[in-house]
Amino acid sequence: MNPDDPFIQSEGAARRHGSGALCMSNVTSVDFNDAAKDAGSGAVRSEIQTALRKGRGGGKRKSAPNGGDTAARVHYQLNETGVHYVGVTEDxxxxxxxxxxxxxxxxxxxRNSQSEEWGRLLTWTDADGHPHQWAAPAEMLxxxxxxxxRQLAAGGVEMASHRNTMQRLLAYIMQERVDERARNVGVPGWHDGRYVLPNGQSFxxxxxxxxxxxxxGLQHHYAAVGSLDDWRREVGRRCQDNSRLLLAVSAMFAGPLMHFTGATGGGFHLVGGSSSGKSTALRVAASVVGPPEYGREWRSTANGLEGVAVLHNDATLILDELAQIDPKQAGDAAYLLANGNGKSRANRSGEARAAAxxxxxxxxxxxxxxxQHMAEVxxxxxAGQAVRLADVPAEIEGGHGVFERLHDAADGAGLSALLKDAAARTYGAPWPLWMSYLTQQDSPTLTAKLRQATDRFLAxxxxxxxxxxxxxVAERFAIVAFAGELASASPHRLTGWPKGEATRGVAACFQAWLQRRGGSGSADTDALFSRVRAFFEAHGDSRLEPMRLIDGALPVRDRAGFRRFDEVGITEYLxxxxxxIRELCTGFDARSAARTLAEAGWLKRSADGRPSQAVRISGLGTVRLYVFDSRKVHESGL
Structure with a gap:
């Protein structure tokens, strides 16, 4: 083993945990008799066999002075100073x-519920006194x-630089005699009424x-610094009367509630200029769960987003800077995250693996x-993409960026600085209390309350x-409003907000989304109308041939149809x-588009009710054309 390998610590670790001062209390041992037979790793087996040979004096089994077997005395010890290997001398x-x-x-x-995928649950404390827990798959051994x-070293486990350290460490972990059992799960989140965090903690x-x-290698960033009182005073109270902050914080509490709705995922996208405070809102939201590092960035591949999504199952995923993802992949990424289905892949043997x-x-x-980001390419x-990720204007009209109320700050920049500092100093305290509260609730009762609150919000x-x-989309806003109200009314009064505060803030964000969207109609229908109108505005004269001679009319190239006139002017586009099909309905189903346009009065149906009409055209004979009412196309309000 190379002593310079990054996953091996310096000899200073061995000196700091010197064996001379070894305390023999609370010692556990690993016997090599069974280890030699059961070790799964060739390297580990070799180490065990070498130890046995040394214990037997080069192949001949020796007896200890007390008549015992020296091989049985080769073992490991665990105490407050560390894990130690105890061998035997030549004598x-x-x-x-x-x-x-x-x-x-x-x-x-x-092991899992099918008694497969076995592993070891390891615990340790790093040099800063922070506890760690890792359920490691046995196949890694x-x-x-x-x-x-390397994962152990990255987590703060200090190791000696001896060339046999890795083999001995693996032998210790594999052969440690432990009767305790735990069930592992494939994703964090809800399992049989309990909630499991990525760090192994469960409620x-x-x-x-x-x-x-x-x-x-997981970066889950679930942690707590400071008390709940600290968080409410420094962060929670400054969210009051600030609708975007109320939405962001309530959304964090809403993540685990999506499980009770049976709905697919989705979310909210705060859209605003630089320095508007939208990233501050994300930091404030992250402080419900952990440090600012809990939030991620959109800059990733689809495969990378899959892994991040699994890590946030039944929780809220924070993603900043949408512009960092390739615009060609942005729409697919929104579908991927919201739909909750990973790609199907094969294992090394070519067999299909279960999709995430x-x-x-x-x-x-x-x-x-x-x-807008997709339009760049x-x-x-x-409409499905817009439904899955609702664009909420970050900046408040007449406000201070994302803020309506400045509280104890002089301006928006000052409040943003206060909130960022507070979210970095006190965070995570509400989360374990929230999950403890949710796991104590009766699921059918909670589901019924959520449904009632959603119906009230919609009404x-x-x-x-x-x-x-x-x-x-309104139902998603309603779930977030309910979560904010429930967290505020829970026994610990997690947010410190008065009754109705979360609902008022979330409702204001919903109205802002609706206004930005342009109304409560179908987005696909609006997009179709917009595309058809844009076509006629751009090509009405250049690609539609007049059906009667007009002095000074330019010749038509790449003809798409005709214009028909009356005494007043153009009456119809044919x-x-x-x-x-190819131009006006690009991106839409042509039959559905024709039906929608006819129902809106844009298209004139034939006598038999068909959306196209048989028209006699000089030089072409009788052909079927889609006849548009030009006045309907250009009138406002659609």
Missing amino acids: GEQAEPVFICSPLKVEAKT VGDPRDFV GDGQERLVYQHSG RWRVLILSAGEVGLA GKQAR DFVPDDASGEVRR VLQEAF
């Missing part, structure tokens, strides 16, 4: 313990185990301990909206003639079928 005497690593305990053996050891009661087992699944609530921010955002704030798309 069969017990050797001085050799430091391997700082204290590392094997708490339990883990065989083959090349260097990634496994709720059950017969068996639940842990999230993974290959390490998740349900997340998204809280995003950026200087451009999703549709000529892509058109569909109070959604127009009666709203499209299905608008109602779907569009050839291929031009209608």
